[in-house]
Amino acid sequence: MGSYNLLGGKVVIGLVEKASIRYSGGNKKVIAKIDTGATKSSIDTSLAAELKLGPVIKSKLIKSAHGSKLRPIIEATIELAGKIIKSEFTLADRAHMKYRILIGQNILKDGFLIDPTK
Numbered sequence: 001m002g003s004y005n006l007l008g009g010k011v012v013i014g015l016v017e018k019a020s021i022r023y024s025g026g027n028k029k030v031i032a033k034i035d036t037g038a039t040k041s042s043i044d045t046s047l048a049a050e051l052k053l054g055p056v057i058k059s060k061l062i063k064s065a066h067g068s069k070l071r072p073i074i075e076a077t078i079e080l081a082g083k084i085i086k087s088e089f090t091l092a093d094r095a096h097m098k099y100r101i102l103i104g105q106n107i108l109k110d111g112f113l114i115d116p117t118k
Helices: 045-050
Strands: 010-013 016-023 026-034 041-044 056-064 067-080 083-092 101-103 112-114
Touching: 016 101, 026 067, 041 045, 041 067, 045 083, 056 083
Parallel strands: 010 112, 026 101, 041 083
Antiparallel strands: 016 026, 016 067, 041 101, 056 067, 067 083
């Protein structure tokens, strides 16, 4: 998925990155928004349904700019900057947003640094 710089053993990524979601039918390439303010990563509900991701493993109360909402959580595997990561994602209606996947702190803490100029 391209070459990435390392700094102190961490992969340097930008605010928007190419990612690949693994599912039973293969891999789906998507453009993901990197959000250091989000504690959990999120995936669009229609994309999760299209790829038959799931099952829902639990629910969590999530606070956002639109208020608090109980969201279902699934586990999914993604590839980001050459790293394969299995993590939890909340399901949210992101149809009105530019990016169908948001990468939050739960994934970023696995060895990533963000360079906003990238």
